[in-house]
Amino acid sequence: MSGKQQSELLLEVSDIHVYYGAIHAIKGISFDVRPGEIVALIGANGAGKSTTLNTIAGLLKPRSGSIRFKGENVTGTPASRMVFKGLALCPEGRRIFQQMTVKENLEMGAFSRPNTEIASAMEDVFTRFPRLKEREKQVAGTLSGGEQQMLAMGRALMGKPDLLMLDEPSMGLAPILVEQIFAIIGELHAAGTTILLVEQNAQMALSVADRAYVLETGTIGMSGQAAELLNDDAVRKAYLGH
Amino acid sequence: MAFLSSLVNGLSLGSIYAIIALGYTMVYGIAKMLNFAHGDVIMVGAYIAFCGAQYWGLPPVLCVLCAMAVCTVLGVTIERLAYRPLRQATSLAVLITAIGMSYLLQNLALQIWGANPKSFPTDLIAFPNLSLFSGQLKVSGVTVVTVLANLVIMVALTFFTGKTKMGKAMRCVSEDRGAAELMGINVNRTISMTFAIGSALAAIAGVLLCTAYPTLQPTTGSMPGIKAFTAAVFGGIGSIPGAMVGGLLLGIIEILSRAYISTELADAIVFAVLIVVLLVRPTGLLGKQVREKV
Ligand SMILES: Nc1ncnc2c1ncn2[C@@H]1O[C@H](COP(=O)(O)OP(=O)(O)O)[C@@H](O)[C@H]1O
Numbered sequence: 454m455s456g457k458q459q460s461e462l463l464l465e466v467s468d469i470h471v472y473y474g475a476i477h478a479i480k481g482i483s484f485d486v487r488p489g490e491i492v493a494l495i496g497a498n499g500a501g502k503s504t505t506l507n508t509i510a511g512l513l514k515p516r517s518g519s520i521r522f523k524g525e526n527v528t529g530t531p532a533s534r535m536v537f538k539g540l541a542l543c544p545e546g547r548r549i550f551q552q553m554t555v556k557e558n559l560e561m562g563a564f565s566r567p568n569t570e571i572a573s574a575m576e577d578v579f580t581r582f583p584r585l586k587e588r589e590k591q592v593a594g595t596l597s598g599g600e601q602q603m604l605a606m607g608r609a610l611m612g613k614p615d616l617l618m619l620d621e622p623s624m625g626l627a628p629i630l631v632e633q634i635f636a637i638i639g640e641l642h643a644a645g646t647t648i649l650l651v652e653q654n655a656q657m658a659l660s661v662a663d664r665a666y667v668l669e670t671g672t673i674g675m676s677g678q679a680a681e682l683l684n685d686d687a688v689r690k691a692y693l694g695h
Numbered sequence: 696m697a698f699l700s701s702l703v704n705g706l707s708l709g710s711i712y713a714i715i716a717l718g719y720t721m722v723y724g725i726a727k728m729l730n731f732a733h734g735d736v737i738m739v740g741a742y743i744a745f746c747g748a749q750y751w752g753l754p755p756v757l758c759v760l761c762a763m764a765v766c767t768v769l770g771v772t773i774e775r776l777a778y779r780p781l782r783q784a785t786s787l788a789v790l791i792t793a794i795g796m797s798y799l800l801q802n803l804a805l806q807i808w809g810a811n812p813k814s815f816p817t818d819l820i821a822f823p824n825l826s827l828f829s830g831q832l833k834v835s836g837v838t839v840v841t842v843l844a845n846l847v848i849m850v851a852l853t854f855f856t857g858k859t860k861m862g863k864a865m866r867c868v869s870e871d872r873g874a875a876e877l878m879g880i881n882v883n884r885t886i887s888m889t890f891a892i893g894s895a896l897a898a899i900a901g902v903l904l905c906t907a908y909p910t911l912q913p914t915t916g917s918m919p920g921i922k923a924f925t926a927a928v929f930g931g932i933g934s935i936p937g938a939m940v941g942g943l944l945l946g947i948i949e950i951l952s953r954a955y956i957s958t959e960l961a962d963a964i965v966f967a968v969l970i971v972v973l974l975v976r977p978t979g980l981l982g983k984q985v986r987e988k989v
């Protein structure tokens with residue numbers, strides 16, 4: 454990456470407002486993600502984290518404001534087109550295709566890629582998640598919660614995205630699995646994947662992220678280096694519980 | 696032998712129900728709506744095939760292909776114009792629209808082709824009659840073609856949804872529309888595709904139905920449509936094998952009731968069986984048991 458500041462941003466969200474009917478869920482937030490970073494978006498339940506990711510992914514349209522991805526204005530582009538531009542969202546609650554096999558789920562993750570690339574992408578995912586390889590032919594609905602999360606992440610990675618957005622990957626998982634998922638996020642980061650991470654588990658998110666934004670009922674409260682926020686008294690009190 | 700003969704007739708009628716039920720069930724599974732105009736698409740298909748044979752002098756194969764093409768365009772257009780604008784509306788609004796569409800098609804047919812029943816050319820499907828058990832069981836050519844057509848359609852659809860990219864995309868949309876979009880699947884296009892397939896199948900069903908029961912009028916599609924819808928619910932709406940099983944069972948029950956119990960009560964018995972099945976298994980015979988996930 455070279456050139457001006459502007460082109461160094463992979464994702465640039467500027468002053469977006471998102472509504473659900475009359476409910477004003479996102480009230481003018483701005484933030485950015487640079488290539489190679491893990492940026493965390495933390496905040497309490499209902500703060501608007503999922504709404505933000507869904508809007509970037511194109512599932513929701515902002516009423517105003519703009520979203521630029523890889524230098525292109527993508528505001529209002531439908532989700533099915535955003536995938537082809539290199540954006541993947543691993544949604545809250547995993548939302549894997551329960552009735553399809555593990556292998557089919559992964560194939561669907563590569564829907565935006567040429568068929569010739571599926572096999573190698575799947576090899577990569579199986580290397581990262583050997584557990585999925587063992588369960589390849591199993592119907593996804595029969596997987597354990599942790600395995601389903603791995604499948605959801607693997608499925609998102611099948612499209613070889615330039616930006617991977619993870620919405621609460623640790624939700625509902627036992628502590629040991631949470632550790633495992635975050636270890637994988639760290640590995641993906643080390644391998645150069647850019648990640649926008651949404652978490653309620655602020656402790657874990659801040660320890661793996663480079664930078665973070667704190668979302669408070671539709672607006673951004675604090676932001677900064679993750680390590681600094683981790684030691685910030687206000688953040689500790691509000692989000693880390695100590 | 697009389698029983699066997701009834702069974703064969705039931706299989707034949709059931710195959711027609713099954714082909715129609717596939718249209719209901721696929722559209723329900725993917726677009727999450729009941730397309731009550733589906734039965735009337737059958738009627739349009741039959742009229743087109745009729746016109747092809749009677750007025751345009753087309754060979755039988757072209758009549759059927761023509762009917763399929765017209766129904767495909769019709770089905771996709773109905774979805775585009777009437778249902779797509781209601782994608783976010785309540786299901787009641789969509790249902791009422793579908794019923795309205797059904798009346799619209801019937802009345803258009805009344806305008807174009809008139810109220811007098813047409814006698815459908817029974818030689819459109821020319822297949823030799825079979826004579827089995829040294830002549831004791833006669834199976835008409837139409838029956839053979841109907842059962843075979845049903846089999847071919849079933850195998851083709853199973854392959855399509857199980858192995859092709861588009862077919863798998865359909866299964867994704869049916870399971871979780873939002874997640875499907877996140878894969879890059881164009882949901883609108885997938886729904887159009889579903890209407891196209893269902894409507895093409897409706898055309899085939901129309902030709903088979905009218906060859907077996909050769910009176911064609913604007914209301915020809917309604918009763919088979921309702922029966923096939925029942926079959927889809929019976930088998931488990933949303934499930935492709937369910938439509939097949941439901942259609943076949945419904946046809947067999949109907950013909951056997953007619954033969955052995957009462958002609959007048961046959962339909963009542965069909966619906967009574969449906970009610971019993973739904974009481975025992977609310978999702979139908981092969982329907983997915985919805986599991987609550989945490
Ligand atoms: N589909 C919806 N319809 C109406 N309101 C919604 C919907 N989804 C979320 N909201 C509201 O928008 C706000 C933000 O929700 P969300 O983005 O899910 O928060 P988070 O992911 O941070 O928990 C909440 O007040 C929530 O009640």
Ligand SMILES: [Mg+2]
Pocket residue numbers: 502503504545621
């Ligand atoms: Mg959320």
